[in-house]
Amino acid sequence: MIYAVGIGPGNRETMTYEAMSAFEESDVIVGYKTYIDLVKDLIKDKEVVSNGMKQEVDRVKKAIEISKTGKTVSVISSGDAGVYGMAGLILELSEDEEVRVISGVTASTAAAAVLGAPLMHDFCHISLSDLLTSLDLIYKRVALASEGDFVICIYNPRSKGRPDYLKDAFKIMKIHKSGSTPVGIVKNACRENQEVHICTIDTIDYETVDMLSIVIVGNSSTYIKNNKIITKRGYETKY
Amino acid sequence: MIYAVGIGPGNRETMTYEAMSAFEESDVIVGYKTYIDLVKDLIKDKEVVSNGMKQEVDRVKKAIEISKTGKTVSVISSGDAGVYGMAGLILELSEDEEVRVISGVTASTAAAAVLGAPLMHDFCHISLSDLLTSLDLIYKRVALASEGDFVICIYNPRSKGRPDYLKDAFKIMKIHKSGSTPVGIVKNACRENQEVHICTIDTIDYETVDMLSIVIVGNSSTYIKNNKIITKRGYETKY
Known part of the structure; x- marks a missing residue:
């Protein structure tokens, strides 16, 4: 299972309950390191895979790989995962993995x-x-x-x-x-x-x-x- | 104090923590009755003022009146209060009341x-x-x-x-x-x-x-x- 999670603009207050639930259900959190930093207090007990800007394709491939091992993965975007976010690339590159897009407050x-x-x-x-x-x-x-x-x-x-x-x-x-x-x-x-x-x-x-x-x-x-x-x-x- | 609260598309899961905090801080919740129904379980202990469609101006005037008595009021919109929502009218009609817009996941x-x-x-x-x-x-x-x-x-x-x-x-x-x-x-x-x-x-x-x-x-x-x-x-x- 892969969640494409929109964390909202950046603080916990502006996140949705659904985004938090996705983190709780996840074994691994994947994201651009700047966005991982924004939620680091909320994902302390999770395995984290982060990388840099312009490495979106690589990031999504890693998330799909991890999901194939049976783990639940959250790939995070700031704002809404579906607005210039990671949701599209995850759906484009995934095969038969289940993908769910979690909206957030967009920028x-x-x-x-x-x-x-x-x-x-x-x-x-x-x-x-x-x-x-x-x-x-x-x-x-x-x-x-x-x-x-x-x-x-x-x-x-x-x-x-x-x-x-x-x-x-x-x-x-x-x-x-x-x-x-x-x-x-x-x-x-x-x-x-x-x-x-x-x-x-x-x-x-x-x-x-x-x-x-x-x-x-x-x-x-x-x-x-x-x-x-x-x-x-x-x-x-x-x- | 008047909060213009976006409740998101309609279930609690897609609300933000901030929207819930606004409700908790509020004495009175004002809204279109269909939207009040969507959150009725979350505002059980609150005074509720609701009315019908096309009564937006009236609704906002009531909220401002209540706020003038010193009470904290949340005016709810579905989605984001700032996207075709109630935030604009509240800011247009308010005088020196403090107004805060709480974003939500828009439709x-x-x-x-x-x-x-x-x-x-x-x-x-x-x-x-x-x-x-x-x-x-x-x-x-x-x-x-x-x-x-x-x-x-x-x-x-x-x-x-x-x-x-x-x-x-x-x-x-x-x-x-x-x-x-x-x-x-x-x-x-x-x-x-x-x-x-x-x-x-x-x-x-x-x-x-x-x-x-x-x-x-x-x-x-x-x-x-x-x-x-x-x-x-x-x-x-x-x-």
């Missing part, structure tokens, strides 16, 4: 809760990482999502290897979105060193954004009140 | 976990309810999201009052998405009477979809394996 909605309520209306998720996706397609999505007045949640917004993608994405957004559109940046959402920045498309400081940040860009109904970002659902025009 | 990712791993790549959420949004804008978003090859999660896909919106949305999707694109329908995700249908854009039976369903439409990399829907992230071309 965008955890960040949204910290910022206020930016995701009250139609929204999309775009990852700016071009490791597995062409940059052309990424920017095309940014353009179309902006044209559709979606709230946009940006995953993997900025890293040392790609310092300017976010700036370029914002240039594209500005074709359709006003410069005064609220923007929220949450670094390390729900973790010890959480940082929050509230700004606009025009006033964003790209240097405050790193790989561990989620950036949420509002739609035309988004506003800032008491330092919280709120996207109006439209009740005021209806009721 | 799309809960449904995705049941279906396999359809959300491995950029995706968006579109609600087909035109109570608060014009149908033109909804269909425009469906068209742009399809053109951008997003995986699309459809909330509020179909009700008695709007039996044909989903069919019309699928017609629009077909301009850009292949008829063989996998589609997953999950009704009552993670609740007692959960139902799952896996089909394609061409083979969907609209009658299997109702108000309590989430519909997830794949992108050009989505396929079906062992009755699970998987969207490839792109590892196979990279590593």
Whole structure:
């Protein structure tokens, strides 16, 4: 049995009961070492197999191997295992092993809760990482999502290897979105060193954004009140 | 103090520890009666204020009134309180009350976990309810999201009052998405009477979809394996 477990944004409080049950049932916990560290207090009595970034395929192969010996394995993802997480690769590479995906609070909605309520209306998720996706397609999505007045949640917004993608994405957004559109940046959402920045498309400081940040860009109904970002659902025009 | 609490898709297992703590700290639980029923075993010793659908504004006003008397109030949403949930309205209508949004597993990712791993790549959420949004804008978003090859999660896909919106949305999707694109329908995700249908854009039976369903439409990399829907992230071309 393999559980693809989403541990949520990072502290025990934001985990689900189901994720904890999966750990309890598991003989072995497999994961990227940064995420293993986030739950190390919860898996003290378990065998742990961890490795580094970009070793996802290797990690899943190991989990499948262990499961073939009859052991129960949890492969952990931060956030939801099914959102840019490990669930897909496990299902792709497994043969007749039983696989169960355990949802968690995904990074965008955890960040949204910290910022206020930016995701009250139609929204999309775009990852700016071009490791597995062409940059052309990424920017095309940014353009179309902006044209559709979606709230946009940006995953993997900025890293040392790609310092300017976010700036370029914002240039594209500005074709359709006003410069005064609220923007929220949450670094390390729900973790010890959480940082929050509230700004606009025009006033964003790209240097405050790193790989561990989620950036949420509002739609035309988004506003800032008491330092919280709120996207109006439209009740005021209806009721 | 007002907590905007996301209870997740519907059973205790998929709730977070934080949601449970909010209930424990609360004197009063306020919610739509269907959602109150989902957690009734967890709030037995609490005062409960519930009302019906489309009474969101009234519900929030009541919660704010109660909070002004010094009581701690939890206002519940299914899924994540910040995703088409009550968090926005609470922040819009509150004055100097302290408000905290408690995230939960949102309906799309809960449904995705049941279906396999359809959300491995950029995706968006579109609600087909035109109570608060014009149908033109909804269909425009469906068209742009399809053109951008997003995986699309459809909330509020179909009700008695709007039996044909989903069919019309699928017609629009077909301009850009292949008829063989996998589609997953999950009704009552993670609740007692959960139902799952896996089909394609061409083979969907609209009658299997109702108000309590989430519909997830794949992108050009989505396929079906062992009755699970998987969207490839792109590892196979990279590593």
